[in-house]
């Protein structure tokens with residue numbers, strides 16, 4: 001999965017014990033600081049799927065927005081925003097989920113996605129897959145067709161990509177940090 005992207009993995013900083021003891025926080029902000037590397041990351045992600053099979057790109061707040069916005073700009077695809085609770089001004093639907101370190105909820109504007117639209121899900125990182133699965137359920141609940149997800153980082157020991165696959169979503173990440 002990550003064998004060709006050691007150059008990008010080397011730019012992702014690890015902060016031990018954040019936000020709580022035992023968590024190795026994989027901080028993509030150091031990759032984002034490197035303009036050419038960020039561009040390379042987006043280009044490589046864009047090369048992993050067929051844009052003709054995608055109608056919208058959905059990003060998960062907040063770091064997922066950065067990746068999804070760049071991809072949607074590069075491919076001229078609409079961007080669908082999945083937000084933290086209380087941020088969306090219009091009528092919304094939401095889904096609660098468990099994180100590697102706590103609970104959270106994501107929300108979506110009703111009507112943002114039309115039934116039958118094909119959505120690519122994007123976030124910076126997949127760990128347990130709880131966030132991505134909540135997003136998949138939320139989007140499918142609104143009638144979206146979603147069978148692909150993309151990430152900068154996979155933490156394979158936490159099983160998120162397998163969980164997504166079991167739900168019919170093929171996940172691909174540019175880099176992989178085993179042992180977390």
Ligand code: AMP
Pocket residue numbers: 023024025026027060063098099100123124125126127128129130131132155160
């Ligand atoms: P999960 O729902 O367990 O797959 O967690 C994925 C979400 O939590 C992503 O939005 C990540 O930004 C964040 N996250 C979880 N674990 C980490 C970690 N070890 N380092 C950085 N971000 C993380």
